Amino acid sequence: MKMQKISILMVWVIAVVSLVLISCGKEVEKQTVVTGPVVDSAASSDGVMIQYEVVGEGEPTLVFVHGLS
Numbered sequence: 001m002k003m004q005k006i007s008i009l010m011v012w013v014i015a016v017v018s019l020v021l022i023s024c025g026k027e028v029e030k031q032t033v034v035t036g037p038v039v040d041s042a043a044s045s046d047g048v049m050i051q052y053e054v055v056g057e058g059e060p061t062l063v064f065v066h067g068l069s
Contacts (some may be wrong), residue, residue: 037053044050 037055039051039053041049041051
């Protein structure tokens with residue numbers, strides 16, 4: 001009976017040590033680093049290139065046109 005208890009205890013110790021070693025080896029999640037706004041351009045219908053910046057995320061998309069009256 002005493003030998004059986006020692007065997008069960010050893011199995012538990014091995015299991016706990018294995019779980020600790022496995023959890024230590026997990027990779028840390030990579031975080032996305034935002035360096036600034038995304039700058040891009042598009043051509044208007046008359047061929048003029050329009051440069052714009054994409055800042056933030058989500059809906060709705062807002063477009064600010066400077067000097068439009």
